[in-house]
Amino acid sequence: MARDARAAYGAHRMSPQRERIVHAVESFDGAFTAEELAQTLSAHPDTPGQATVYRALTALEESGFVARVGERDGAVLYARCDTDGHHHHLVCIGCGHVSAVSCPVDESVIRAAARQRFVITHHEVTLYGVCRSCLAAGWTHEAH
Amino acid sequence: MARDARAAYGAHRMSPQRERIVHAVESFDGAFTAEELAQTLSAHPDTPGQATVYRALTALEESGFVARVGERDGAVLYARCDTDGHHHHLVCIGCGHVSAVSCPVDESVIRAAARQRFVITHHEVTLYGVCRSCLAAGWTHEAH
DNA sequence: CCTTAAGTGAGAACGGTTCTCACTTAACGA
DNA sequence: TCGTTAAGTGAGAACCGTTCTCACTTAAGG
Structure with a gap:
């Protein structure tokens, strides 16, 4: 399990799903919605469930790895925040x-x-x- | 039909329902949600339907009579804007x-x-x- | 290791908002 | 003052982003 992905979650626990989620977040140049993030993840087998994506985003937001940067079509827009x-x-x-x-x-x-x-x-x-x-x-x- | 309520809707049409909605908006000191607005209106007979309240809020926002000022528990917060x-x-x-x-x-x-x-x-x-x-x-x- | 609190996933539920559709009516022009 | 018509209305269904449930799994600290 990658060290850098571990750090993204702060005090929260790490898991293989959450590691893939961090990498998916990093694959975006800019803002993305939870749905778009889930879409990106679904390209590989063992796609994390929808609930897991939402929970991971909440954890990443709490740790400061991502931030809400607005909304699009009623969905929250997130972006990597370094x-x-x-x-x-x-x-x-x-x-x-x-x-x-x-x-x-x-x-x-x-x-x-x-x-x-x-x-x-x-x-x-x-x-x-x-x-x-x-x-x-x-x-x-x-x-x- | 009151002149002032008519003005609140700009180019949009007036109706008895919309007049009551403007008065309900004016009864708030500060921010309110669509639901709270509907709640206020329901104190009198012939309560405008939910859809009417949402449509009136959209019209009032377009004409500048109200503005979105944030959100609370996932609902949009509106306020009179003069x-x-x-x-x-x-x-x-x-x-x-x-x-x-x-x-x-x-x-x-x-x-x-x-x-x-x-x-x-x-x-x-x-x-x-x-x-x-x-x-x-x-x-x-x-x-x- | 062992324990346990945290995370997972499928699916249901939730809730704010929008849409549908048949009906009504405000607004405008003749 | 009508007649026309596009806009507004209302009840209920639909929508859809998000959260919850619950049984199961697992990361992390001692």
Whole structure:
């Protein structure tokens, strides 16, 4: 059982299924849904069950190996997340490629909230755009 | 049929059901789910059907009368939105009260994305915190 | 090793949301 | 003020992403 796959699960247990799931996650360039992940896994024999994929994703999210980066057609979008510290994600609406960006929520916003007597506890930020490859390929919003 | 309720639907049609739905929306101080909205409406006779509530919410969202401000237990959270221009929402995790805040996504973030060859098209930002009333009432995260 | 709490899988269940379809009606133009 | 028609309504079924159940298996620590 690979060491690196073991680390992806943090305090959670490892299993042959979970190792294959980690590798499948790493095979994606960008964002993916649980269904797409299961689809990738089904190319090989002994496909992990649907429930196992969902449970593994939950474990990987808790350990910080993946992060939720939005949703598509009602399904949660996940992506490999190898950036430490507080940050957010920039998702390509063309190909799903994900990259990290620093947090734009700064002191001025905290103060503006304080003016409304709100104490901010946390926030969700996701940026969407078109990546270099998709721009080069002539990606247009209209085509999708 | 009230003029103000008519305006809430923009180009969409008005109906007695939709008028009651607008009033129900206005009866909420903060965020609510479609189910909670339907629940409020069911206090009176001739309760609009479930499908009607969902369709009205879609219409109200399109016209800008309400906005999605997050989710709770897998259900979309809506809130009355009377702020013009680009802004985001600050949701109280205690009582659901919502207020508007200016957008924290500034030039530096756009440039950081550009450095990664991303052209940002849009973004989603939601801030969560505790409002004045909930703070005064001794609201604690642990209690929820 | 041994123990045990965690993981697995097939299938059912769940729940928010959307769809279907026959019927009604708001809105607009003549 | 009609007549036309596309939009809205409602009951219930369908949809579908996700979670749960339960019997079985197994990774991990002592």
